[in-house]
Amino acid sequence: MVDSQGMTLYYFTKDEKGTSSSVCTGDCLAKWPISTAVSDEPVLEGVAGEAGTIESPDGEKQVTLNGMPLYTFAKDAKPGDTAGQGVGGVWFAVVPDGTIIQ
Template sequence: MKKPLSFGLSALILTAALAGCGGSPGTSTIAPSAATSTAAPTSASPTSSSTPAADGAEMKVASSSVGQIVVDGKGMSLYFFTKDVKDSGTSACTEACLAAWPIFTTTADSPSVDGVTGTVGTIASPDGKKHVTLNGMPLYYYAKDKAPGDVTGQGVGGVWYLVSPAGEMIK
């Protein structure tokens, strides 16, 4: 008897978390390059040891409806959050926000890139992982992007934007 109530409560919490991180998604997609893997990222909570690019933060460039964008080694789109402060060493996306916008992490001291011209670095995440940055801004995935080429997080809430190879927000 309590199951419908718990489902409703869970849906309400998820809706509130998404609203706090920027509202509803767009519907754009990119065409992955031939070199892009077709495997979707694994679902992982921000505190899990398994994230979409846990084996190393390979970053590359892909074509999209908004031009060239930065993606991970599997072709998954990466995003900036306008509430982050450049070179602050911290992320403004915390707690419930991270469920919708998981961080892009690496195990490498020097993440590898192909075609990305911005300055790549890392900051410590709250759980001790290496959160990848580009030009001093933390990078994130969008949980609703399920396959390489998805860019449904572009412009969400007017605060989440795709990233150019030079490390600029694409608005």
Template sequence: MFTKIGRAAAVAALLTLTLSSCAGGAADPAAPASESASESSDGYGTTEGAQLMVADSELGEIVVDAKGMTVYMFDSDTQDAGESTCEGQCATNWPAVTTDGDPVAGEGVTGELGTITGVDGATQATLNGWPLYYFAGDSAAGDVAGQGVNDVWWVLSPAGERTAE
């Protein structure tokens, strides 16, 4: 039986191992890709016209979805390239923000919204040319646990620019 400290250490070690697979875009081709159905098992789903809005956070004003979940950009992607580089285990840890229609800008979002075809074929939302992702480690609206992970994952400002720590 694990003690509380032992359990916490085991969880931390597992999270560190899992997150390290997304550091430089090297993907495990055998790992499962993220789901993009309307109600996926990971809690992230495709929405009709994904809405992005501005929320106040400990990092200042950032972009979130209609449920208040923080969205991120990935340094391994190339702005305006029209494609995502996050696949395999990376896509499991960083599910794409997907939409069935054009994304909608809520009040305060000034960056240009668009879409690309994601690595799994679903329509992925973009902001200012950056493909958008969620972080599986964020469990509630306003969480920003993905900020700065491996120095390649970042929240976005309302203009669609990378927000430094």
């Protein structure tokens, strides 16, 4: 699954499903920027899972899928890159139904 710029989206498995805030903060967010939306009910084309948002620490709307916050990876240089896949055994790419690729 990718964002509107074609960048791969990831789950951080230390986040809890249905959370109202991410556990990725500070330096973590520098490496793993949040996927943002302009509305509380984002429309994700081709996605079978349930899209929503939570408020990020800086007041932005972070996109969620099936209750899990979504992130990009700063080391993914171009659309389609997946350098974040499996990092630290806790970051995994997401498919359109909301499951993770392990």
